[in-house]
Amino acid sequence: MTLDEIAKVTGGRLVNASPSVVVRGPVEYDSRKIGPGGLFVAFDGEKVDGHAFAPTAVAAGAAAVLSSRDTGQPGVVVAEPLVALAALAREVVSRLPDLTVVGLTGSSGKTTTKDYIGQLLARVGPTIAPAGSLNNELGFPYTVLQATEETRFLVLEMGARGIGHIRYLCDIARPDVGLVLNIGAAHIGEFGSVEGTAQAKGELVEALSPAGIAVLNADDPLVATMASRTSARVLLTGESPSAAVRATDVALDPAGRASYRLNYGVHFGNVRLKVAGRHQIANTLAAAAVALSLGMDFDDLVAALGEIGIVSSRRMDVFTRPDGVTVIDDSYNANPSSTAAALHALAAMAAEGRRIAVLGYMAELGSHEVSGHVEVGRLAAELGVDRLIAVADNARPILDGASEVEDWTGQAIFAEDQASALGFVTRDLRAGDVVLVKGSRYRTWDVVDGLRPEEGRP
Ligand SMILES: Nc1ncnc2c1ncn2[C@@H]1O[C@H](COP(=O)(O)OP(=O)(O)OP(=O)(O)O)[C@@H](O)[C@H]1O
């Protein structure tokens, strides 16, 4: 686009540049990532003022700067760069009529499933599904702006912290295929209840056109009922008989990896997943439904499902150390549902030694904070975890939950901080032990990094 066009689309004012300057490179807001011909977007960050980096970005090849003040560099000045970014993204989508947009939301597993969809669709055509969790009013348009004339599939993660958030994202790039994974207690502090969460996430299927496809989880009642909120064709996934893309004959191997028979109309095939955890059945079924609805060949799909892996870091990343200790790094984030999934994965794994769970604080639970931690601790004990370590004061209710399980014979340990948690874990680790590490964001990252062999550290 020319700067003149960018100014029109964003309602901005051209500064220090000719209207005919063309932006051909990607849009970046980190000056270190800018490439030749790109557009640098300057944000007034809490810690860093992006405007200060405008000269660096232009020196690095940026064709122009999009900012809320004149930086002295060629560019377009707008009232609100975030709104301008959304307008640009909307324009780019409208100029790519052959692009197929996949949007997905849910309480847990969005990034994981987005990565699976990316890996499947890449076998069908050029696909954009960048690693990481770019699901908000910044990451979403940023991802959209990576699409080019070559792109056939654009896979977009959509997050919501309140009513209207998903609608806002759909208004930037309306999905052709909309997927809702599950509704759980994630961010329940903002929503108040799981019904409130369902109301917000369901905005995705409301935004679909009658020509669109809604992929919904038949096994999650709050998701399955979203069928009534869409005019799109509905494709149900799950283990329930009502699912059109259905898993039957489920089994778990000693490494906690699922295998199942995938059924779709007259088609069926045996899938053996490489990724650990029973919850990957739901995630891979959802990804499979998206791929099938976009024309992927069934047998190619079955083969591909056996090869897809974890792309974004700290999500069910299972590794075995040279000393024979297995570690499940699921520390990216945590809520009661995803922690339950991880604890089930830990319990499903054969362990010659002990099963150890290192659990940190789960944020954003609002009034469910104490009960959420208690529930998780109780489950850990019910599943027979041998050693349960709660990290930091606000994670203490996890141990209260475990102590409610009378016949639990495991050991409960409170660690004041990550360093002492790491100390408790490593003190007497033996070959055959399996250690799960999980908490909200950074709260257990030091623990798991300390357990990683040097060369595997992020
Ligand atoms: N279907 C699922 N059910 C429960 N937990 C899951 C499921 N899929 C993935 N998880 C777990 O949830 C956690 C978060 O995974 P992921 O990052 O994929 O989710 P997300 O929805 O993108 O999260 P965020 O809201 O932080 O963007 C990880 O620990 C992951 O292993």
Ligand SMILES: [Mg+2]
């Ligand atoms: Mg995510």
